[in-house]
Amino acid sequence: MATPHFDTNPLFPQTTIFVGNGFDLSLGLRSRYTDYFNCFDEYGMKVFWPVQHTCSEEDQLYKRLNGEFLSHSVSNRLNEQSTWFDLEDELKKHAEHQSPIEIQYRIDYKQSVSRDQKYFEEIRRGLMLYLIHEVKEWGKMRYMHASKSAAYQLMYEVCVRAKADPNIITFNYTNIQSLLEKCEGNMKKIHINPNKIQHVHGSLLDEHIILGINEDKNVRKEYDFLFKSWDVHYCSHQVIDTLRSSQIIFFFGLSFGSIDSVYFVDFFKSIIRGTYDKQKKHIVICTYNENSLREIYRQFFQMDISIMELKAHCDFNILLTNPSDKRHPAKFENDRIAIWLHEWNDIQIDIP
Numbered sequence: 001m002a003t004p005h006f007d008t009n010p011l012f013p014q015t016t017i018f019v020g021n022g023f024d025l026s027l028g029l030r031s032r033y034t035d036y037f038n039c040f041d042e043y044g045m046k047v048f049w050p051v052q053h054t055c056s057e058e059d060q061l062y063k064r065l066n067g068e069f070l071s072h073s074v075s076n077r078l079n080e081q082s083t084w085f086d087l088e089d090e091l092k093k094h095a096e097h098q099s100p101i102e103i104q105y106r107i108d109y110k111q112s113v114s115r116d117q118k119y120f121e122e123i124r125r126g127l128m129l130y131l132i133h134e135v136k137e138w139g140k141m142r143y144m145h146a147s148k149s150a151a152y153q154l155m156y157e158v159c160v161r162a163k164a165d166p167n168i169i170t171f172n173y174t175n176i177q178s179l180l181e182k183c184e185g186n187m188k189k190i191h192i193n194p195n196k197i198q199h200v201h202g203s204l205l206d207e208h209i210i211l212g213i214n215e216d217k218n219v220r221k222e223y224d225f226l227f228k229s230w231d232v233h234y235c236s237h238q239v240i241d242t243l244r245s246s247q248i249i250f251f252f253g254l255s256f257g258s259i260d261s262v263y264f265v266d267f268f269k270s271i272i273r274g275t276y277d278k279q280k281k282h283i284v285i286c287t288y289n290e291n292s293l294r295e296i297y298r299q300f301f302q303m304d305i306s307i308m309e310l311k312a313h314c315d316f317n318i319l320l321t322n323p324s325d326k327r328h329p330a331k332f333e334n335d336r337i338a339i340w341l342h343e344w345n346d347i348q349i350d351i352p
Contacts, residue, residue: 012163014248036130088212091213157334268305293320
């Protein structure tokens with residue numbers, strides 16, 4: 001098979017785009033934790049989320065996940081904004097034997113671990129089947145407005161107007177190239193070199209997705225089956241090396257929560273220590289609104305990373321794709337991205 005041609009700018013600084021669940025949400029996919037949980041058929045039955053007709057005292061994980069949803073009105077985490085981070089966070093708490101509020105919860109049943117492992121596998125498989133279904137449903141009609149989304153526009157600015165050849169590191173399971181191709185319509189094609197796309201947690205194309213938590217000594221050994229990196233399908237990737245070698249870095253739709261912060265904390269601290277003074281970093285974080293902006297600041301605070309020091313050591317920007325204040329100074333705008341790319345590259349970008 002012939003190698004596809006990519007019309008790129010060989011002089012453009014190395015660029016990397018990190019993609020999180022907010023990217024798929026921006027395109028119009030219903031890819032939240034609650035979307036998976038609340039997918040019902042016409043008879044009101046859950047379609048993909050595994051439901052047991054009978055639940056014994058040994059079904060600890062089942063009780064936790066389903067019980068918390070039953071009391072979602074008193075849970076701030078389980079709202080319409082919930083994403084996969086929330087599910088993985090619950091798995092981590094369960095593995096550490098942190099009892100949920102308002103649920104009878106015991107962990108000393110001998111059969112609990114094996115039943116939890118079986119239920120976890122059912123959740124993982126159900127998630128994969130749900131996302132396959134959701135991508136198909138999105139492709140029937142909802143994709144039609146996706147080319148106006150901030151997610152698509154960012155890719156268009158970087159890949160088409162700037163002719164960059166970016167690394168794409170995605171924490172999503174969906175196929176980013178096929179999603180963008182569906183969006184394009186009459187737009188100029190967004191070419192992404194498939195060799196520069198890394199799926200950190202597997203993809204739907206592999207028919208196996210990686211769900212779980214990071215390695216943690218606080219997790220009892222019986223629950224190490226939840227470790228993502230111990231999944232036989234977990235592959236080597238170059239996230240850290242790509243971060244270090246890239247001059248321009250975009251983050252779109254990442255929460256920087258405890259599950260994935262392991263990939264970034266040392267990098268941001270290295271910037272503050274002045275490791276990259278000879279090659280100035282340009283960093284743009286695209287997030288949803290003022291609330292998600294504050295949550296990111298809070299996550300950085302938890303990682304012991306000073307936003308003030310970070311801004312003093314690199315070109316650091318945060319953009320809001322859907323601010324409640326439409327005049328917000330950090331509102332995502334295509335022209336702003338184009339101006340920055342032009343300044344960082346010092347070579348005129350294409351103006352369609």
